[in-house]
Amino acid sequence: xxxxxxxxxxxxxxxRPNVGKSTLFNRIVGEQSAIVENHPxxxxxxxxxxxxxxxxxxxxxxxxxxxPGAEGLDAKVVRxxxxxxxxxxxxxxxxxxxxxxSDDDAAVANxxxxxxxxxxxxxxxxxxxxxxxxxxxxxxxxxxxxxxxSALHGRRAGDxxxxxxxxxxxDGQTAxxxxxxxxxxxFGDVEQWTxxxxxPPRVAIxxRPNVGKSTLFNRxxxxxxxxVHDVPGTTRDAVDTLVDTDDGPIVYVxxxxxxxxxxxxxxxxxxxxxRSLRAIDDADIALLVIDATEGVTGQDQRLAERVxxxxxxxxILLNKWDLVTDAEKRESLLTEMARKLAFLGDAPxxxxxxxxxxxxxxxxxVLSESITQYHRRVxxxxxxxxxxxxxxxxxxxxxxxxxxxVQGATDPxxxxxxxxxxxxxHYLRFLERSIREAFEFGSTxxxxxxxxxxx
Numbered sequence: 001x002x003x004x005x006x007x008x009x010x011x012x013x014x015x016r017p018n019v020g021k022s023t024l025f026n027r028i029v030g031e032q033s034a035i036v037e038n039h040p041x042x043x044x045x046x047x048x049x050x051x052x053x054x055x056x057x058x059x060x061x062x063x064x065x066x067x068p069g070a071e072g073l074d075a076k077v078v079r080x081x082x083x084x085x086x087x088x089x090x091x092x093x094x095x096x097x098x099x100x101x102s103d104d105d106a107a108v109a110n111x112x113x114x115x116x117x118x119x120x121x122x123x124x125x126x127x128x129x130x131x132x133x134x135x136x137x138x139x140x141x142x143x144x145x146x147x148x149x150s151a152l153h154g155r156r157a158g159d160x161x162x163x164x165x166x167x168x169x170x171d172g173q174t175a176x177x178x179x180x181x182x183x184x185x186x187f188g189d190v191e192q193w194t195x196x197x198x199x200p201p202r203v204a205i206x207x208r209p210n211v212g213k214s215t216l217f218n219r220x221x222x223x224x225x226x227x228v229h230d231v232p233g234t235t236r237d238a239v240d241t242l243v244d245t246d247d248g249p250i251v252y253v254x255x256x257x258x259x260x261x262x263x264x265x266x267x268x269x270x271x272x273x274x275r276s277l278r279a280i281d282d283a284d285i286a287l288l289v290i291d292a293t294e295g296v297t298g299q300d301q302r303l304a305e306r307v308x309x310x311x312x313x314x315x316i317l318l319n320k321w322d323l324v325t326d327a328e329k330r331e332s333l334l335t336e337m338a339r340k341l342a343f344l345g346d347a348p349x350x351x352x353x354x355x356x357x358x359x360x361x362x363x364x365x366v367l368s369e370s371i372t373q374y375h376r377r378v379x380x381x382x383x384x385x386x387x388x389x390x391x392x393x394x395x396x397x398x399x400x401x402x403x404x405x406v407q408g409a410t411d412p413x414x415x416x417x418x419x420x421x422x423x424x425x426h427y428l429r430f431l432e433r434s435i436r437e438a439f440e441f442g443s444t445x446x447x448x449x450x451x452x453x454x455x
Contacts, residue, residue, distance in 0.1 A: 008050065009058040009168045012084045014112070015094035016104040017065025020124040024094060024151035025049075025062035028161065053161040056168065061088070066108050085112075090167050091119045092160075093143060097135050098125040109141040118167060121146045122160060127153060200242060200249035201371045204279045206307060207289035208299050212319040216289060216354035217241075217254035220363075247368040253279045280306065284411065285313045285370050287363075292318040292351070295333055296340040304341055311412050313370045313444045314347045315363070321351040322358055346443040373444040376413060380406050383415065383435070390434040396427045403453065414447040423450055 011028075013021045029049040047062040061084050064077035085091055093112055095105050112119050123135035126148035135146040147163060149156050205213045205220075221241045240253050280286060286307045290300055307314055316337070324330050337349070348366050352359035387405045395401075400421040408416045415435060417423070423431075432446050 009089040010061060010087055011051075011058055011090045011092060011164060012061040012063060012088035013092045013094060014063050014066055014081055014085060014108065016102065016108055019065075019094045019096040020151050021065075021094050022047075022062050024092070024122070024124060024149070024157075025060055027151045027154060027157050028053075028060050053158075053165055056165045058089075058164075058168065066111070089118065090164055092122050092164075093119050094122045094124050095138055095141075095146070096125055097123040097131045097146075097148065098127075100134065101137050101140070105138070106141065109143055113142060119143050120160070120163060120167070123148045124151050126150055127155065200251050201284040201375075202240075202251045202253055202279075202282060203285050203287060203367065203371075204253045204255055204283035204312075205287045205289060206255050206280060206303065208291070208297070208303065211289045211291040212354045213289050214254055216287070216317070216319065216352075216360070217252055219354050219357055219360055220252050245364060247364065250367070250371075253283065255279050280310050280312070283310070283312050284374055285315065285367065286310075287315050287317055287367075289317045289319050289354075290337070292321045292324050292333060296337050301340055304344060308344060308445070311445050311447070313374050313412075314344055315366060315370060316341065316344070316347055316349045317363075318349065318351045319354050322353040322356060344443070348443060370442065370444065373441050374412060375410050376439065376441070376444075377410055378407050378413070378435075378439050382439075383407055386434055386438040387417070387431065390431055394427075394430060396423055400424075400427075402431070408449070409447075412445045412447060413441065414449065416449045416451055418451045418453060420453050422452060 013025050015021050025047065029051045049060055051058055051060050063081040063084050066078055066081045091112060093108060095101065121138060121141065121143045123132075123138060123146040126132045126135060127150045132148040135148050138146045147156070147160050149160050151157065205217050207213050221243050240251055242249055242251050288300075288304055288307060290296060304314065318333070318337070321330075324333065334349075341347070348370070350359060350363055350366065352363070354360065383405045387402050391402060398421065400419060400423050402417045402419050402423070404418040406416055408414050417431070428448055428450070432448055435441070436446060
């Protein structure tokens with residue numbers, strides 16, 4: 001049985017840039033969840049997963065590098081780190097045993113001591129006994145004895161986790177007696193979600209770099225969960241957040257901006273693309289964000305085709321609509337969009353401003369309706385009534401006929417047609433339109449599968 005995320009202790013991994021925080025995070029959760037690169041600045045948003053050690057479950061949060069006196073984008077990353085630490089039961093302060101102590105390590109230590117956090121000092125990259133012995137210089141940080149670990153090779157990782165779960169027991173922070181609501185005090189009605197059976201619907205926010213995806217994400221979840229900055233490519237990883245709404249819980253997924261592979265110039269950006277594509281494939285619905293000031297680009301079209309191929313419904317959001325003030329330009333933009341994205345059919349279009357919040361309040365009702373349509377199941381008797389009526393109005397010709405029909409799956413709604421002969425492609429489109437109109441599927445993608453009767 002999956003644990004309730006509200007009741008689990010929280011372990012936050014912090015440190016200056018490029019000391020191996022994401023590698024340690026991946027080691028603890030047991031999978032390559034966070035993007036890892038051998039240069040600083042890869043991790044910017046908070047990344048969270050559930051982990052288990054010796055029967056004890058807990059949440060682990062990966063953070064970006066904390067830097068003293070940070071400005072611009074780096075300052076926003078630092079605020080993300082500080083916000084994550086506020087909700088921590090145990091903080092893993094990671095230092096680099098191969099490089100030795102730096103002034104930035106001392107600055108991080110001073111910040112953590114001022115907050116009276118429960119801190120474990122982790123000397124990462126202790127790949128051998130020589131580096132283990134070098135860890136003693138970190139005693140001067142005043143945070144206790146450094147625990148030697150090699151996150152890359154797993155050396156002494158178990159020893160570290162033994163100490164972590166001992167801290168849970170000392171502080172009374174176990175899955176059974178932790179007080180629910182501690183995490184919500186920091187983030188309101190927002191919490192991380194670990195996918196499980198019967199999960200809430202997942203809504204992926206996708207688009208080109210710098211079209212306002214993270215701003216929209218923060219607006220929807222009601223907290224600064226993603227770093228927002230006017231530099232393209234700020235978001236490196238997909239960020240999942242569960243939000244309670246009047247229509248039930250929804251998981252919003254902020255994804256990295258997707259560019260053509262020929263424009264991707266480093267491996268971190270490539271893996272960001274892979275994670276974004278995975279988020280689309282796992283989504284129940286996608287919000288395609290388009291910059292209204294630029295119009296629909298060729299890249300927007302390719303991305304829309306990729307999302308459409310995944311089979312999930314699409315809502316089109318024309319962001320920054322408030323910046324398009326000329327009425328003629330607005331009309332031209334809508335006409336151009338209808339032409340370039342005609343293959344999306346009747347996908348709803350909302351004109352919003354993620355920065356000011358204008359029009360965003362209209363998103364949730366449309367979103368809820370699309371999600372309902374995506375999961376809708378139609379009784380077999382009703383499906384066959386609609387098919388029979390459609391064939392009576394317009395026969396397929398050539399003696400071809402649908403003998404029986406059934407909805408075999410949802411997400412998206414999938415109908416299997418048992419026929420006596422092959423059906424022409426245009427007739428399949430007619431039957432799809434008949435089903436869509438009869439059961440009000442709107443813009444939700446439908447799949448029709450034909451099974452010809454064997455003689």
